Amino acid sequence: MLLGPQRRPGLDKVIAGLQLDGPFATITAGWQERELADDELDQHLGGRATNLALWSRRQDVLDRDPDFAAAHRRRGVELTDLQELYLIGVRHTSRALTELRSQTERSERAKRFALSDAEDVLRSLDRRHLERVREINAGFYQATRPHEHPLIAAHRAEVAHLLGQAQAVVITGGHVGELLDALHLFNVVPAGLERLPVIAWSAGAMVLTERVVLFNDNASRGPRAPEVYDDGLGLLHDAVVLPSPHQRLQMQDTARMSLMVRRFAPAVCLPLDPGARVDLTPNGGLPATAPVLDESGNVSTFAALRNVGRMDRGPHEVSEERSGGELRGVTDG
Structure with missing residues (x-):
């Protein structure tokens, strides 16, 4: 749940x-x-x-196993560098998309082609970044072999x-x-x-999903493009969880939300505002009533995104392939 x-x-x-x-x-x-x-x-x-x-x-x-702690620190530095360099590409591509959308005097066909190409670049950045995060993590666990540390x-x-x-x-x-x-x-x-x-x-x-995505349109330094962070636990398939979306996303900017939907497809974007409750189906899928962002960038339901014969099946069966206070008032990263 x-x-x-x-x-x-x-x-x-x-x-x-x-x-x-x-x-x-x-x-x-x-x-x-x-x-x-x-x-x-x-x-x-x-x-x-x-x-x-x-x-x-x-x-x-980390306090009592200095060898593991040193390797853990080295991995952290490398992952931070990787994330920050990836974000440079994401920011530039996102700005290019904004500029392309503003080209009102261009032919609609040419503009559509250019926007599609830029979105492909963004998805490629996400995919390659996640592959490299996996490589770093796999190398860390292979080198440190945690199960062999008493x-x-x-x-x-x-x-x-x-x-x-x-x-x-x-x-x-x-x-x-x-x-x-x-x-x-x-x-x-x-x-x-x-x-x-x-x-x-x-x-x-967020960590229950296959892919953890960070986002904050209302950061103090201005809107930040969503960023792929790491693999999640993979217990919820083909969904990107978005806690407190009305606080942290510019939900009124449907073009921006629509881009997010296309960027992370076939995963669905699942907004979870305070008071929301989503009971997964027995096979780990989303229920028909689950809130999702649709292709227009508006909040809809999972049933509206899937035909009646498929809406109760898990998202993994129908595709090929940081927020407000808690009980302790901390952020969700």
């Missing part, structure tokens, strides 16, 4: 409606150093929450044990990069996340 940001928490009502008794494994790694300040979250879960403390566990590894192996075993006792998992928001790194390091998906009910919001919902 995907929820909108919990500015006015309603998690207790959701849990009651699902008739879940717990215990609940909670993942608050996106809150970073405030990870264990989770009393309010525990209250909403009826006092039956067990925090997996993934961020604290990762910090323990401290990491011990933490992984403890996490798997706690997940084995849980009835469901709750993943909050916070810093999406920190959350994703901790989830990968402790191998949380095969340890139990893929077999348990999951309730997630904001960054927690």
Whole structure:
């Protein structure tokens, strides 16, 4: 289940409606150093929450395993450089698209061709960037072999044990990069996340997808083009999750929203405003009522994007192929 940001928490009502008794494994790694300040979250879960403390566990590894910590830092520097250089290309291509759209005196056919070519460049930048992120991450895990580090192996075993006792998992928001790194390091998906009910919001919902996309049209330095960040956990297929879109996107600019829809297709863009709730189908797909951005750049439903015979199937079966406060008032990265 995907929820909108919990500015006015309603998690207790959701849990009651699902008739879940717990215990609940909670993942608050996106809150970073405030990870264990989770009393309010525990209250909403009826006092039956067990925090997996993934961020604290990762910090323990970085403090006590200097070789792994050094490799982790080197990877971080390389990924940051890669992201910033990729963004230069994204920014220039996005500006070119804006300029092309303003060419009102050109022939419509020529303008359409030019816009299509520029959009292809943008999609190519996204695809190549994600491939290189994968290469860096694969090289890091191959070189460090975390499962052979006794401290990491011990933490992984403890996490798997706690997940084995849980009835469901709750993943909050916070810093999406920190959350994703901790989830990968402790191998949380095969340890139990893929077999348990999951309730997630904001960054927690973003990391469930195949591809994490960052966005902020209302940044202090002006609108930023959406940027592909990294692979997610892959539990939700062919969807890009957009928490707090009316706060962080220029939703009234339908041309801009339409470009986002085309850019990330065949994945659908899934806006999650406060109060939103999306219950995935048993096969991991979106329900007919899920809010999505359509090709015109307006909010529609998943049913309207798919014909009646296909709307209840998962997005992966029908294709070929950072936000507001949380319970603790932190951002979702």
